[in-house]
Amino acid sequence: MKQHIIAALRLTLVCIIFFCGIYTLLIWAIAQAAPAKGEGETLMAKGKVVGYALEGQNFTKSEYFWSRPSAVGYNAAGSGGSNKGPSNPDYLKDVQSKIDTFLVYNPGVKKEDIPSELVTYSGGGLDPDLSPAGARIQIARIAKARQIPEEKIRSLVDQYTEKGLFGPAKVNVLKLNIALDEGR
Numbered sequence: 001m002k003q004h005i006i007a008a009l010r011l012t013l014v015c016i017i018f019f020c021g022i023y024t025l026l027i028w029a030i031a032q033a034a035p036a037k038g039e040g041e042t043l044m045a046k047g048k049v050v051g052y053a054l055e056g057q058n059f060t061k062s063e064y065f066w067s068r069p070s071a072v073g074y075n076a077a078g079s080g081g082s083n084k085g086p087s088n089p090d091y092l093k094d095v096q097s098k099i100d101t102f103l104v105y106n107p108g109v110k111k112e113d114i115p116s117e118l119v120t121y122s123g124g125g126l127d128p129d130l131s132p133a134g135a136r137i138q139i140a141r142i143a144k145a146r147q148i149p150e151e152k153i154r155s156l157v158d159q160y161t162e163k164g165l166f167g168p169a170k171v172n173v174l175k176l177n178i179a180l181d182e183g184r
Contacts, residue, residue, distance in 0.1 A: 040052045040053075040054065040055075041053040041054065043174055043175060043178060045178045045181060045182070050174070050178065051174050052076075052128075053128060053172060053174065053175065054126075054128055055074075055076050055126050055128055056068060056070060056074055056122075056125075056126045056127050056128045056173065056174075057074055057128075057173070057174055058070065058073075058074050059173065059177060061145075062105055062141055062142070062144075062145040063142055063145040063146050063180070064142070064177045064180065065130070065135055065138050065142065065171075065173050065176050065177055065180075066102075066118065066138060066173075067127070067128070067130070067173045068117050068118065068120075068121070068122050068127045068129075068130060068134075069098060069118075069119065069120065069121050070121065070122070070125045070126060070127075071121040071125045072125035072126070074125075074126065076126060079124040079125045079126050080124065080125050081121050081122065081123045081124070081125060082094075082121045095119050095120060098118070098119035098120075099111060099114060099119050102114055102118060102119065105141055106137065106138065106140065106141045108140055109137055109140075113137065114137065115130075115131060115133050115134040115137065117130060117131060117134050118130070118134055118137070128172055128173060128174060129170035129171060129172055129173065130170065130171050130173055131168060131169065131170060131171070132157060132158075132161050132169050132170075132171055134171070135157045135161075135171045135173075135176065136154070136157055139153045139154055139157065142180070146180070153180070156176060156179055156180065157171060157176065159179075160172065160175055160176045160179060
């Protein structure tokens with residue numbers, strides 16, 4: 001029995017040293033190679049920090065691109081989805097409400113053309129990106145609200161579309177809205 005206890009204590013000590021020391025330092029060192037040294041990429045507008053590139057924000061005004069809905073109210077203290085399945089009546093009412101709101105503010109759009117990301121929650125609740133289709137479907141509303149040509153906004157969407165090495169193309173909503181405000 002004594003032999004097993006000593007082996008267990010040794011293994012415990014090795015795990016504590018590895019996971020609390022070596023592993024932590026390794027992850028920290030990898031983070032130092034990231035663009036913002038693991039601190040998150042802050043986005044500035046008019047000399048002020050307005051948000052983080054990897055954290056979604058709520059935009060409701062017609063002159064902005066709307067983000068994907070958040071089940072956690074865009075609260076970065078805790079991410080999470082709604083945990084409601086596609087057959088849940090409350091979930092279906094919520095999605096229908098989002099569809100109805102979207103159609104009111106985007107009258108030229110057909111229900112079947114709305115990308116699902118604009119009316120459903122993401123898994124983490126803080127998704128900062130839309131697909132290019134999710135951004136393009138909002139161009140007419142924004143052009144009308146800002147009284148600028150749709151082509152100018154379309155070129156902004158194209159300019160801010162990131163084509164990833166892995167995964168689909170995406171558009172960061174906050175970066176795009178900052179560019180709109182700066183008149184780029």
